[in-house]
Amino acid sequence: MPSIFDNFPEGLSADMLQKLKSNVTTKQVSKGQILLRKGEKVGKAYFVRSGCLRSYAIDEKGKEHVFMFAPEGWIITDIGAHIHDKPAELFIDALEDSEVEVFNSELFSQFNEHNHNAIMRLLKRNYVLQKRIIMLMSATLQERYLDFIETYPDIVQRVPQKMIASYLGVTPEALSKVRSELAKKP
C-alpha cells in the first residue's frame, strides 16, 4: 500500500524519521464515516492508503456539491484550517472502508526552515483555489463578490468591471445589480 512516507526524501537521519513518524497515525475508517464537518477547526490531513474518501460542501438549500475524491495515494483535507486557522468549509467522509494516515500539514515543513515560505505560499494558493471552486459550485453571486473583495481588496477600482464579472462567471449587468444591492445595505 502507498504511504505518506513514500513522499519523503531518502537519507533522512534516524532522529528526523522518528520525529516524522511520531506525527503520523494510521487509522481504519468505515464506509460512511465522517472525518470532518463544516465549521470544525481541525487541521488534519488524510493520506489514503486504501479505499476512497470524498470532500463536499453543502449549500444553503442543503444540496451537496462534491469538491474532490481521494482514492489510494491522494491527500485530502480542508486547507483553510492549515494556513488561516479557519473553520472547515468542507465535509470529509469515506465512500469505502479505508485505511488512512492522519497528519498535520506542518509535517511537510519539518525537515528544515528553508522551504517553509515556498510551502506556505503554495498552501495559500491552494486555499484560494479551493474557495473559488466551492463558491463557483455552491455560493450566490453576492457571496462570490464579497469573497472577491476579500481576496483582492485593492483592485476593485483598478480593473474594468467586465473583467470582474468574467472572473465571477456572470454578466456585467448582474454584477452591477449586486453592487447596487450591497450599496443600499446599512
Add this chain to the structure above:
Amino acid sequence: MPSIFDNFPEGLSADMLQKLKSNVTTKQVSKGQILLRKGEKVGKAYFVRSGCLRSYAIDEKGKEHVFMFAPEGWIITDIGAHIHDKPAELFIDALEDSEVEVFNSELFSQFNEHNHNAIMRLLKRNYVLQKRIIMLMSATLQERYLDFIETYPDIVQRVPQKMIASYLGVTPEALSKVRSELAKKP
C-alpha cells in the same frame, strides 16, 4: 516594492543567494502586453512588483474567462508547464504598466532536495485545481467528464454516478446522456 526574495529564508549562503539571483530577472511590462499565450510551452512564473497582471482562458466560442488577477506581491503563471511540461491553457497579460520578476518554479526547490517532493505535490494539486476552475468556467460537459476520467482513472466504477454528476456540477441525467454519447463514438 515587494520582491520574490522577500519569500526566501534568512541566513542563506552567499553562493546560494548568487545562484538564486542568477535565475531571476526583472522586466518592465507595458499595459496590454501579452506574456503568455495558450499553447506555448514556457515554464515561466511572474512575481508582480508593481502594477497588475491577469490570466484568462478563451473558450471555443472566443469568449474570455478571467482565471485570476495578480496585483503587487502575487505570483502568476500557468502551472501545467512547470510540472507536466504541458502547453499553456491560459493567456497572461498586463492590465497596467507593471514591473515583474521572472523566474522558473524550480527556484523554490533549489535550496535543497529535502522538500522537493512536498513542493511537487502542492504544485500538482494546484494544477488540478487550476484545470478544474478553467473547465467549470469554459468547457463543455463532455470535456469536463473526459478530464474527470483522466484525473481519476480508477474510480469511475467505484463511486455513485450521482456523486460524479455533483463533482461536475450537473444532474445525473445530463451525465448519463454524455456517457452514452461517448459510448457511441468510434
